[in-house]
Amino acid sequence: MQKHEVRVYRSEENLAREDQLAYQIARVAADPVEVSPDVADMIVNRIIDNASVAVASLNRAPIVAARAQALTHAPSSGGPGAHVFGIGERVSPEWAAWANGVAVRELDYHDTFLAADYSHPGDNIPPILAAAQHTGAAGHDLVRAIATGYEIQVNLVKAICLHKHKIDHVAHLGPSAAAGLGTLLGLDVETIFQAVGQGLHTTTATRQSRKGEISTWKAHAPAFAGKMAIEAVDRAMRGQTSPVPIYEGEDGVIAWMLDGPDARYEVPLPEPGEAKRAILDTYTKEHSAEYQAQAWIDLARRLHHEHPEATDPANVASILIRTSHHTHYVIGSGANDPQKYSPTASRETLDHSIPYIFAVALQDGAWHHVDSYAPERAGRPDTVALWHKVTTEEDPEWTRRYHSLDIAEKAFGGSVEITLTDGTVLREAIAVADAHPLGARPFAREQYIAKFRTLAEGVVAEAEIERFLAAVQDVERLGAGELGRLNLVAADGVIDPAAGPKGLF
Numbered sequence: 001m002q003k004h005e006v007r008v009y010r011s012e013e014n015l016a017r018e019d020q021l022a023y024q025i026a027r028v029a030a031d032p033v034e035v036s037p038d039v040a041d042m043i044v045n046r047i048i049d050n051a052s053v054a055v056a057s058l059n060r061a062p063i064v065a066a067r068a069q070a071l072t073h074a075p076s077s078g079g080p081g082a083h084v085f086g087i088g089e090r091v092s093p094e095w096a097a098w099a100n101g102v103a104v105r106e107l108d109y110h111d112t113f114l115a116a117d118y119s120h121p122g123d124n125i126p127p128i129l130a131a132a133q134h135t136g137a138a139g140h141d142l143v144r145a146i147a148t149g150y151e152i153q154v155n156l157v158k159a160i161c162l163h164k165h166k167i168d169h170v171a172h173l174g175p176s177a178a179a180g181l182g183t184l185l186g187l188d189v190e191t192i193f194q195a196v197g198q199g200l201h202t203t204t205a206t207r208q209s210r211k212g213e214i215s216t217w218k219a220h221a222p223a224f225a226g227k228m229a230i231e232a233v234d235r236a237m238r239g240q241t242s243p244v245p246i247y248e249g250e251d252g253v254i255a256w257m258l259d260g261p262d263a264r265y266e267v268p269l270p271e272p273g274e275a276k277r278a279i280l281d282t283y284t285k286e287h288s289a290e291y292q293a294q295a296w297i298d299l300a301r302r303l304h305h306e307h308p309e310a311t312d313p314a315n316v317a318s319i320l321i322r323t324s325h326h327t328h329y330v331i332g333s334g335a336n337d338p339q340k341y342s343p344t345a346s347r348e349t350l351d352h353s354i355p356y357i358f359a360v361a362l363q364d365g366a367w368h369h370v371d372s373y374a375p376e377r378a379g380r381p382d383t384v385a386l387w388h389k390v391t392t393e394e395d396p397e398w399t400r401r402y403h404s405l406d407i408a409e410k411a412f413g414g415s416v417e418i419t420l421t422d423g424t425v426l427r428e429a430i431a432v433a434d435a436h437p438l439g440a441r442p443f444a445r446e447q448y449i450a451k452f453r454t455l456a457e458g459v460v461a462e463a464e465i466e467r468f469l470a471a472v473q474d475v476e477r478l479g480a481g482e483l484g485r486l487n488l489v490a491a492d493g494v495i496d497p498a499a500g501p502k503g504l505f
Helices: 021-030 037-055 061-070 093-105 121-135 139-159 173-185 189-201 217-237 253-257 291-306 325-331 354-364 381-387 396-403 445-456 462-472
Strands: 002-007 264-269 316-323 390-394 414-420 425-430
Touching: 002 021, 021 139, 021 173, 021 189, 021 264, 037 093, 037 121, 037 139, 037 445, 037 462, 061 093, 061 217, 093 121, 093 217, 121 139, 121 173, 121 217, 139 173, 139 264, 173 189, 173 217, 189 217, 291 325, 291 354, 291 414, 291 425, 316 354, 325 354, 325 390, 325 396, 354 381, 354 390, 390 396, 445 462
Parallel strands: 316 390
Antiparallel strands: 002 264, 316 414, 414 425
16 A cells, blocks of 8 residues: 555645545556455445345335435436336436435445544445446446445545544545446546546535434435436546645645645555455444444343343443543534433434443343334333433543554444442443454354345345345356346335325426
């Protein structure tokens, strides 16, 4: 890997194009390097993972609305269109990316990478797959493109913090998806450069979408970034240009939205000819909740069986979770969001509330993507009482481990201290989730498939499940025009396409 140094330049300094971060990203995307077998294997896992969480959300309101919007946009003249997940119809690719991106993101249940910033790199897959279906690409092309999307997003997340400046993390997704699309289409460096710049420029938004009463836009934000990436690539292919330099300009993103005119970053990027392996640094979720809650659900499940007395609020004086800065301030009491303690809060808010999540997992000894968020579950009096005894605080050591570049010590957990009313203090700690590569039960192909079968049960017919699994595990051998086989169609009667809400289109 090479470190690309990034800082702000005055206009009169005339930063050469080839020295700009967007250009270096484009160079990586245009590099014809092949994908290694272990990376290709993980890409298959993540396509399965995306399908799992998308199929589980097909009748949730944001997906129904996004699907209804997409269905009003017939395929353009440039290709046959792309499939809307769950149904057989094809639509214009940017709208397929929109509908499918919302479906993947809605349950907060797919893969993650956390470093200087947050990300769900699987969000790259819907726009890249939509464009691949529309253009008649082959499976080999798709795999190379997804590898690029992951590579760029992960490396941006390693180097550039957005959330500190209250910028939503999808600002790293617009450029990464545009880069992946450039790889897919075999575009030249200059065209990808312009698309990456537009991808960033059009997807930089505030973090209010993940603050306070979290709305349905949380699911739409990455889908919007994917849709914008497709449109940016289309414009760039037509010769249209973007703001330059988009990152380093004196009125650019870094100078005014991030660390300011004195900022300096080092973004790791592969050398020419170096394989793109960043997907192997990422990890998926066993539970439908914000990633920083994964380990806490696993610890709470264990405590449920080892200390059942701690599940009764009458026995508990307090529960103190010591954890990383990010966990404390984003999903913990450090966020200072009263909504995180409200039994009438939205699902989107509850899946970003570690006090709620820990209390429910402790009481139930389990976690379910629907039942654990049900209004009646959130409103149960004994749960509310226990939940309100949970607070978090930052522990510098857990913050250090969160940011460690050593995979052997990088951690997303912390320690918990449960003080019972009789004076007993229960102390436990957990570093990583059970499903993490270093966890108690790491996810491999078997677990990805099991997750898919569990979430598809009752939604997709068994024959369709088997067909999809056979196709996706053979993705590198799918020929040109065969990527429609990666769509999944719900069983008869599961989706009513005519039931979507009416809007402007």
